[in-house]
Amino acid sequence: MSVTYHIFFLVDLGAGYHIVMERESHCDLGKICAIIESHIPDAILESSIGAELSFILPKEHAHRFEALFNDLEMKKEELGIANFGASITTMEEVFLKVNKLADSETEIQATQSSLSISQREQNKNKSRSMFRNYEGSVIPRLNEIANIKFNTGVSIFTKREMDLSQYGQTIVPYSISGNSVLALNLIKNLKIFLKLKNQELREVQGNVIKYIKESKEYRDFSLTAFSIEVEKNNTVFTILFNNEAYHSAATSLAVFDNVLFMLLSGPNASIKVSNKPQPLPHYGSNIVPTNGSQVVLCLAFGLAVVIGSFCLQTVTERATKAKHIQFVSGVYLLTYWLSALLWDLIYFFITCCFLLGVFMYCGMDAFVTDFHFLDTVMIFMLYGWSVVPLMYLGSLLFSSSTAAYIKLTLFNYFSTVFSIVIHIIMKFYDDDTTHFTRTLMNNVLMVLPSYNFAMSISKFFDDYEVKKLCAEQFQNIYVDCSDSFKKNNVYSFGERGIANFLISSAALGLIFLLLLFCLESTFWNLKNFVFHKIVFNVCKICMNDKKATDSIQVIKEYGDKDVIDERKRVQKLLPRLMAAPLLCNELTxxxxxCPVVKAVRNISLLVPKYECFGLLGLNGAGKTTIFKMLTGEEITTSGVVLIDGINITENIRKIRSRIGYCPQSDPMLSHMTGREVLIMYARLRGVPEPDIGMYVETFLCSMHMETHADKLVHTYSGGNKRKLNTAIALMGKSSVVFLDEPSTGMDPVARRQMWDTVTWICNSGKAIVISSHSMEECEAFCTRLAIMVKGKFKCLGSPRHLKNKFGNIYTLTAKINIDDNEDKLEEFKNFIETNFPGNIINQDHQGIIGYYIPSKGICWGKVFHIMEEAKTLFNLVDYFISQITLEQIFLTFANIDKVKK
Ligand SMILES: Nc1ncnc2c1ncn2[C@@H]1O[C@H](COP(=O)(O)OP(=O)(O)OP(=O)(O)O)[C@@H](O)[C@H]1O
Structure with missing residues (x-):
């Protein structure tokens, strides 16, 4: 740091003039001094060396200078003066004197600022006269304020004055031991100086350091402290500074300089000290990072946020089943992931272009100038290539897109930061770590795309900066500009090359993609093997669960003849019915x-072409689980599912293109319009391009969706979403269509239109399996149906068959006034028992009794006759008799199940 002392005089404050004379051989010094003294009594003979004679004239006598100079001019020859001149006293001269004094009598140490002034006792008088000399003549003439600047040459960095008062009022403790004139004078000036600066000077007894240590007040409010020790001839002056304040050292020293200067130049003298920081190296902008690691750290979070977002779509599509529906509609695994990758890489490329703009704006030449933007784009795109498939792999772990986004963003951020930190640590302990350790760490970390990226960017930037500095003004000063740095090929494999990181990124992208395809394609088989073969059998043994899964046992327990017949039919005709659209045998x-949930138990079913099969059941009966198994969303625990004769556990990919599926939730690609969605699925289903428009229009009309066709799907009402999903499921040339509660939320008009469409599709030769809670719906278009309770078929057959089978029942509801006679209720029950053998009581509550009465052999008239008789006998309030409905059949099974519970 260069320092200039900017010095000036204040006339009133009395520094002086030099009058310098060149004397001749006959010069009379006495006469000269007398003339000068007659005009200026305070004049001092400064020096008389050789032919030169010098006097100091105090400034306050300036008004007498004219007379003096005239006098000297006149008597020049007489006095032996060849010529003379005057000059103002410079600050340099003052400091030379101070230093001279300090050299001989003071010792100033840099850290402790210790001044030692030697005073020889035998020279005491001489010294005193010298001091008096200075005090009396020189110092009063040097009443000046010195302004000290630390010059840096660039004015944008503002100076800061090293003034104690900038810290407010502080306490300045001092201690003094012993006695000397110098010490007393210093203290006197210190008092004057600190009073001017509004600081509090406090004398402490004993060791000032001890005081500061023990007193909180001094620790908190004291910035500088002084200790003066007089030992024989030495006066040791120690300045202590509080190193918690940034500028306290310089400020403390400035206080001491001021005091010293006052001692020499009088109480009005002062020195102003201010700093002037040197500017930062100018690399085009003051805000650019200065090394590659900083660049990476600046980029880390932004990139992590962008890259984390690549998992959002994949997780959402998987969670909402949109991905499943796309696969079901015929999308190939490869197509799905490669199109996602392509799209994400385009998006990432746009981000890179944006970043290049930022680099350009910030003046980060390393990434943009001289076609370096091409290198930058290559590094970024290789990073994208390696990290995006990793995000896809990571996304498989999550079922919520928000959780996936947050966790994967954090993973990206911290893996980049840790990569850089580890790199810096390894560089720092370069000498301590063995080559093997470094290579190992490097190779291990290279499996992280963030590490490869961080290293590539960091080394690329550093390489450019070093070359640039070496080519410019900094050559050989701040950086190593040896040939190995200057001629380094950044794309080499060496220590300063990035080739290995780029190759690693390229390879990682490929590996992650292959891993993704492997996982996705073999996951089904793997899961099937693990659960179907291992877990199921192990659990069966461990839980002694044979009874629960043994079909004979289950059927004996809950079986219905039609269900048993269906099972026999499936088993018997299995080899011949291979080509049926849907065949499942003992599906479980x-x-x-925890606890184990037996969702579906031993379901055997055959659905031929042109059949619409209805699944009825209470919530949690197992309908959706059946659909999930039949569409390959869930693996089966046991049993066989054949679609068009293809076993689902063996060839799920082939099966997917043969089914249509409308899941219970709405798997929507919400950023498209309804028409666009239908066009996309029509294409996926293989509808010829020229027919697509017409084909889509037909479905839009049949589902009554024309008015909403061009609206974005996320603006659709619940009912319209169901319509769209049903249409998607019915499209194409699939063999079997699964509709899980398609009419939920549809208005009655739309529902009837949907029934028509389903019937139309069914008549075209497809098999349809539909679940519903509406008996009316099932009666309307199901050719057969089954009622499910707790994972099992309770009854199975066409609606007419079921009605006939279970409709040979009258439902009887009677109300008795039990307030009259409580025994009457029991008597009535006995009466019904006698007259309607085989009845089942289904309700008995506050005098209201309900019965299912077998209608076989009992005609309507007889029933009414008996009931009229009962009305008189038991004083019935009222009674109702009716034939059972499909809904009542359903409720019967549900209630029987509840009763059994
Ligand atoms: N992932 C799962 N893990 C554990 N149990 C499940 C799971 N999915 C479903 N179940 C259970 O399996 C049983 C059958 O559920 P399922 O969703 O198939 O019923 P559902 O007949 O479709 O009901 P709803 O009419 O309400 O749609 C329920 O007891 C349910 O709690």
Whole structure:
């Protein structure tokens, strides 16, 4: 740091003039001094060396200078003066004197600022006269304020004055031991100086350091402290500074300089000290990072946020089943992931272009100038290539897109930061770590795309900066500009090359993609093997669960003749019915949770072409689970599912293109319009391009969706979403269509239109399996149906068959006034028991009794006759008799199940 002392005089404050004379051989010094003294009594003979004679004239006598100079001019020859001149006293001269004094009598140490002034006792008088000399003549003439600047040459960095008062009022403790004139004078000036600066000077007894240590007040409010020790001839002056304040050292020293200067130049003298920081190296902008690691750290979070977002779509599509529906509609695994990758890389490329703009704006030449933007784009795109498939792999772990986004963003951010930190640590302990350790760490970390990216960007930037500095003004000063740095090829494999990181990124992208395809394609088989073969059998043994999964046992327990017949039919005709659209034999699903959930148990079913099969059941009966198994969304625990003769566990990919599926939730690609969605699925289903428009229009009309066709799907009402999903499921040339509660939320008009469409599709030769809670719906278009209770078929057959089978029942509801006689209720029950053998009581509550009465052999008239008789006998309030409805059949099974519970 260069320092200039900017010095000036204040006339009133009395620094002086030099009058310098060149004397001749006959010069009379006495006469000269007398003339000068006659005009200026305070004049001092400064020096008389050789032919030169010098006097100091105090400034306050300036008004007498004219007379003096005239006098000297006149008597020049007489006095032996060849010529003379005057000059103002410079600050340099003052400091030379101060230093001279300090050299001989003072010792100033840099850190402790210790001044030692030697005073020889025998020279005491001489010294005193010298001091008096200075005090009396020189110092009063040097009443000046010195302004000290630390010059940096650039004015944008503002100076800061090293003034104690900038810290407010502080306490300045001092201690003094011993006695000397110098010490007393210093203290006197210190008092004057601190009073001017509004600081509090406090004398403490003993060791000032001890005081500061023990007193909180001094620790908190004291910035500088002084200790003066007089030992024989030495006066040791120690300045202590509080190193918590940034500028306290310089400020403390400035206080001491001021005091010293006052001692020499009088109480009005002062020195102003201010700093002037040197500007930062100018690399085009003051805000650019200065090394590659900083660049990476600046980029880390932004990139992590962008890259984390690549998992959003994949997780959402998987969670909402949109991905499943796309696969079901015929999308190939490869097509799905490669199109996602392509789209994400385009998006990432746009981000890179934006970043290049930022680099350009910030003046980060390393990434933009001289076609370096091409290198930058290559590094970024290789990073994208390697990290995006990793995000896809990571997304498979999550079922919520928000959780996936947050966790993967954090993973990206911290893996980049840790990569850089580890790199810096390894560089720092370069000498301590063995080559093997470094290579190992490097190779291990290279499996992280963030590490490869961080290293590539960091080394690329550093390489450019070093070359640039070496080519410019900094050559050989701040950086190593040896040939190995200057001629380094950044794309080499060496220590300063990035080739290995780029190759690693390229390879990682490929590996992650292959891993993704492997996982996605073999996951089904793997899951099937693990659960179907291992877990199921192990659990069966461990839980002694044979009874629960043994079909004979289950059927004996809850079986219905039609259900048993269907099972026999499936088993008997299995080899011949291979080509049926849907065939399942002993289909079972157990969720191995705690507790274990047996969702579907031993379902055997055959759905031929042109059949619309209805699944009825209470909530949680297992309908959706059946659909999930039949569409390959869930693996089966046991049993066989054949679609068009293809076993689902063996060839799920082939099966997917043969089914249509409308899941219970709405898997929507919400950023498209309804028409666009239908066009997309029509294409996926293989509808010829020229026919697509017409084909889509037909479905839009049949689902009554024309008015909403061109609206974005996310603006659709619940009912319209169901319509769209049903249409998607019915499209194409699939063999079997699964509709899980398609009419939920549809208005009655739309529902009837949907029934028509389903019937039309069914008549075209497809098999349809539909679940519903509406008996009316099932009666309307199901050719057969089954009622499910707790994962099992309770009854199975066409609606007419079921009605006939279970409709040979009258439902009887009677109300008795039990307030009259409580025994009457029991008597009435006995009466019904006698007259309607085989009845089942289904309700008995506050005098209201309900019965199912077998209608076989009992005609309507007889029933009414008996009931009229009962009305008189038991004083019935009222009674109703009716034939059972499909809904009542359903409720019967549900209630029987509840009763059994
Ligand atoms: N992932 C799962 N883990 C554990 N149990 C499950 C799982 N999915 C479903 N179940 C259970 O399996 C049983 C059948 O559920 P499922 O969704 O198939 O019923 P559902 O007949 O479709 O009901 P709803 O009419 O309400 O749609 C329920 O007891 C349910 O709690």
């Amino acid at each position: 699903k157990i969720y191995y949770k």
